[in-house]
Amino acid sequence: FIGYAPALWALVQRWHFRDDDDDQLFYTQLYLDPELRSDLSLALDHHSRIFQNLNGALDEVTIRFEPDGNRVRNEISGAWPVVIHGNGPTK
Known part of the structure; x- marks a missing residue:
């Protein structure tokens, strides 16, 4: 939350x-x-702007290796999530 x-x-x-x-x-x-x-002003991060779960979404993300640091990009939404959660079998 x-x-x-x-x-x-x-x-x-x-x-x-x-x-x-x-x-x-x-x-x-x-x-x-x-x-x-x-x-309650509830909202979901539908576009993975903050959080990216990996379970069931491995085809949607790529790891970008860049000089200033490596990042994960959600290729569907174009977002660069800041928290990556390796849940389920993706652990």
């Missing part, structure tokens, strides 16, 4: 489940509710 503390606090205060319940499903359901999404 990225956001201001009051907004994040309002978001996590909606959790009324056990610690071993599915938190990803919970946040997905919040996001899919248009009214809640608007009230």
